[in-house]
Amino acid sequence: MQATETSLTLKDVINARHKKQRVQLCFYLFLFALVIWSVQATVIEDTDWERIGSVSEIVASVSHFFGLDIGLIPDLLAPTIETFMIACLGTLLGLVICIPAIWFGALNVTPFKPVTYPLARISMTLSRSIHEIVWALIFVSAVGLGAFAGILAIAARSLGFIAKMSAEAIENIDQKPVEAIRAMGGSNLQIMLYGILPQVLPVILGIVIFEWEINIRRSAILGLVGAGGLGLVFFRQMNTFNYPGVTTVILAIFGLILIGEVVSHYSRKALN
């Protein structure tokens, strides 16, 4: 009696495992079919193989990029500084416009939940789902060419990340200081200033520094659509077919990002 029961369950187990394996196999086959279909559509049909030519021609066109345009280096200093400033000011402005989004978007401090909470969440999603190039296009058409459009684009793009992470930080605070201040008769503003802000300030600063590091990368390309900085130089070098110049600009971007990464690493370490 017991033996049959055991064997039955064993069979069930094996069957269940086989079924799971079959489902997995189907899933992998499906993924593989997708790969074949995508390769067929993108790589085989849509590529102009005559334009690419032979391997030696590809090597030749890649080798255009080797070498540096030394003469360009003095002209790179001002755009590099501009890119850096766009990133810094963009992050600052992003932080400023973030404050209402953080306040509305944290469940425990949002003033009127049914309206303000969804509002904040929508603005965060919108900000993150629009690419920085698209933001830059919108702002260039609104305020004209130049660094200002870049700053606005960076600010709009960084709102989502900073606000989302900071709101999560506020939702996870220790409630005791808040209760203490409330018990002492503190107003909502006082609760925020003395109960919540000291707890989340280091976290928010860490998030902002992290975002600043990413923003350097972003501001380096905003010039491609007319928002100033290194991207504009890159665009010009590309359009004049000065390929060593392109490499030089990329190295300048690389250097700037490296500086940003080092600063961000040590300042976040100092915060903790």
Added chain:
Amino acid sequence: MGEKALDIEQQSGSSGTGRDGIRREWSRFKYPNSLIGYGIVLGLLTFFTYSVHYLNIPAERIFGMFGRVGDVLATRYFPPDFEYIADFGYFDAVIETIQMAYLGALFGLIISVFLGWFAAYNVSPSPRYIYPVARLFTMGCRSVHEMIWTILFVTILGFGLLPGVLALTMFSIGFAGKLLAEEVESIDMGQVEAIRAMGGNHLQVFVYGVFPQVRVAFTGISIYTWDVAFRAATVVGFFGAGGMGWYLKRNVMQIETERTAAILVSIIGLVIVSEFISTWARSRVDKAK
């Protein structure tokens, strides 16, 4: 803790004699730290003001600007011309974008499995030679923005989806390679050591000791990478790779603002859908852990 309590005790009296016999005034601002803190804030403020001056930003117009942006959006970009995007050509472009993102993320993930292995200090086959090279390669892929990759590949290979796929591959390598290497660096070394002690080579160590530990995390990272790659793929076409970005570029250049608005709305909608799917799938994967 005891130190700290003593410290507070010392500071709490308005004037007291400290442990070392020196009379101290209580102060809200502890001398060196507060000075450094305020110094940094002051320096940053000076820098910000100088950069506003340097970049010629009309600071007084900043707050009026939001109204102006709203105005431009309302008059030029509204109403979106949805009829323009409701045709088969655009639908094809959407499918192409999805395919491009899928392939780019897939190739990038396959390469970044190896990079994650080589660039994790604890299991790298050669911490002295391979580790720094893999690290540098991942960093290089990450530092160069996906748009620059696109432009480079378009210059080399011509217009089409292939440069887009390759650009997204580089982007995914940079994105997933770093996350994966971090994941591998935080594994339990016991199993790795057991396989090493049995005489397993580097490949066996990776396949039997490392990979089973990071499998779940890797699934999550792959889904996330696909999501991010899709977000980038919608715009990659702007610089000559195909897909929706190419439509965007054409209409921006022709100043067809209402069509542009429709394309933007469709991009935002698709990105939100993909983010929703990715969040759902990742929460399922987390549960399977």
